[in-house]
Amino acid sequence: MSFTLIEPATPRLHRSELAVPGTRTELFDKAAASAADIVFLDLEDAVAPDDKPQARRNVVQALNELDWGSKTTMVRINGLDTPYMYRDVIDVVEACPRLDMLLIPKVGTAADVYAVDMLVTQIEQAHGRAKRLGFEVLIETALGMAHVEAIAQASRRLEAMSFGVADYAASTRARTTVIGGVHPDSVVLSDPDAQGRRERFWTDPWHAAQTRMLVACRAYGLRPVDGPFGDFSDPEGFLAAARRAAVLGYEGKWAIHPSQVAMANEVFTPSEAEVTKARRIVEAMARAAREGRGAVSLDGRLIDIASIRMAEALLAKADAIAR
Ligand code: 1VU
Ligand code: MG
Numbered sequence: 001m002s003f004t005l006i007e008p009a010t011p012r013l014h015r016s017e018l019a020v021p022g023t024r025t026e027l028f029d030k031a032a033a034s035a036a037d038i039v040f041l042d043l044e045d046a047v048a049p050d051d052k053p054q055a056r057r058n059v060v061q062a063l064n065e066l067d068w069g070s071k072t073t074m075v076r077i078n079g080l081d082t083p084y085m086y087r088d089v090i091d092v093v094e095a096c097p098r099l100d101m102l103l104i105p106k107v108g109t110a111a112d113v114y115a116v117d118m119l120v121t122q123i124e125q126a127h128g129r130a131k132r133l134g135f136e137v138l139i140e141t142a143l144g145m146a147h148v149e150a151i152a153q154a155s156r157r158l159e160a161m162s163f164g165v166a167d168y169a170a171s172t173r174a175r176t177t178v179i180g181g182v183h184p185d186s187v188v189l190s191d192p193d194a195q196g197r198r199e200r201f202w203t204d205p206w207h208a209a210q211t212r213m214l215v216a217c218r219a220y221g222l223r224p225v226d227g228p229f230g231d232f233s234d235p236e237g238f239l240a241a242a243r244r245a246a247v248l249g250y251e252g253k254w255a256i257h258p259s260q261v262a263m264a265n266e267v268f269t270p271s272e273a274e275v276t277k278a279r280r281i282v283e284a285m286a287r288a289a290r291e292g293r294g295a296v297s298l299d300g301r302l303i304d305i306a307s308i309r310m311a312e313a314l315l316a317k318a319d320a321i322a323r
Contacts, residue, residue: 008221009159010134012072012100013037013321015252015268016261017162017225019076021046022055028062032071036261037252040074043088044105052084056091063096074136076103080112089116093123093133101134101159106167108143113154120157133157136225139213140164141171148213152220160223162254163213165206166230174205179230179256181237204244214249223251232257242267270318278311278318285311 018036020027022043031039041062047055059075075092078084092099104116113135120133135157139148145168152158166179176183182202190199210226217224226245229238238260242253246267253264270278281298285308288296295304 006219006221009223011320012134012159012223014072014160014223014225015321016255016264017074017252018255018258018261019046019228022059022075023047023051025058025062028058028066030258032062032066032068034258034261035265036071036255037265038072038074038101039068040076040103042076043084043092044076044078052078052088056088060092060095063092063098068098072100073098074101074103075099076105077116079106080104080115081106085116086119089119090123093120093129094127097129097131099133100131101136103136103138103162105138105164106141106144107137107139107151108141109147110150110154113137113151113158117155117157134159136160136162138162138164138167138227140167140227142168143171145209145212148216149219152216152222158220158222160225160251161213161217162225162227163206163210164227166228168206168209176205179228180206180241181229181231181234207244210245210248210250218249224249226250226253228254228256229260230256232259235259235263239263239267269321270314274314275318278314281307281311282315 014037016036017038017040018031018034020031020039020041022041023046028041041059043052043055043059063073075088077088077092089102093102102116102120104113107113116135123129124132135155136159137151139145139151139161140163144151152161169176175185183205186203186205187200188203190201192198214224226242229241231237242264245253252268255261255264281303284296284298284303285305288294295302297303
């Protein structure tokens with residue numbers, strides 16, 4: 001390990017993050033009763049400019065009057081370049097002691113997070129707010145991705161980052177209009193075989209960006225979360241995207257429709273087989289340590305000290321979910 005030790009962010013379950021527009025009050029009860037680990041009530045892009053003040057009032061009322069159980073509640077405020085953001089923060093944070101987190105969209109630099117932290121800190125102090133608010137930021141612009149490591153260290157309130165694939169595609173001028181998912185032009189061709197036939201292998205156009213954000217998050221103790229998959233009538237596509245993110249090390253994924261919540265929870269919960277395997281690795285390594293060995297074989301494969309760390313991380317996650 002490095003001599004630099006990083007304190008992990010406040011731990012929370014973050015397998016699924018359900019988006020709910022702040023204007024669709026008929027959805028609030030359903031979101032509160034859903035199986036999502038986190039619900040975010042949106043004041044930003046799902047709300048038209050003229051509806052912003054009413055959406056704020058709806059969100060304040062819902063946070064104060066509905067039973068959110070043990071769910072994490074979050075509000076997505078508007079961007080720092082808009083005339084709405086300051087009032088989103090003041091109205092919602094002053095009036096909602098139940099609120100757990102703010103989601104800050106289109107963060108471009110560490111100073112963006114610093115500015116919101118300053119405002120929230122003043123409100124907390126002025127109102128003697130008992131619950132300290134956490135932050136999640138959306139990395140969804142080229143500027144945000146260019147500064148992702150500095151952003152990851154911008155505030156002690158930071159807990160998580162989401163990869164916002166739709167705005168990221170717009171910002172980088174990616175040639176797609178679908179939200180998440182793959183693209184038929186993102187392929188590699190095999191060399192021609194003897195008959196001149198070539199195979200097409202689809203590649204994931206978001207892989208490099210997702211990996212870059214993941215490393216910044218994990219280096220600084222934050223949870224990396226994969227953003228939306230817009231085609232909610234394609235569960236197979238959602239599952240494939242979620243599994244690709246999970247295998248990289250992502251903690252969870254957004255759900256833009258309730259049908260995506262159970263799928264996200266399932267993909268980001270370690271399976272029975274993974275938990276059993278992890279327990280066997282820990283046991284095998286404990287036996288190896290008693291015998292004075294650092295590396296042993298299990299089921300014909302090498303396991304060593306790094307395997308214990310991977311197994312323990314998986315078991316810690318399974319325990320947190322079971323609690
Ligand atoms: O079966 P019921 O009638 O009781 O319920 C419906 C519907 O009311 C409910 N439902 C939801 N419940 C909680 N949270 C939700 N977000 C939500 N959405 C729907 O589920 C039942 C089935 O609904 P449906 O299939 O009839 O869906 P609708 O046509 O009503 O709505 C579909 C959309 C996609 C418009 C809706 O799910 C929605 O508004 N989702 C969130 C969109 C959003 O917040 N976008 C911003 C985040 S994404 C981003 O920023 C980048 C692209
Ligand atoms: Mg966005």
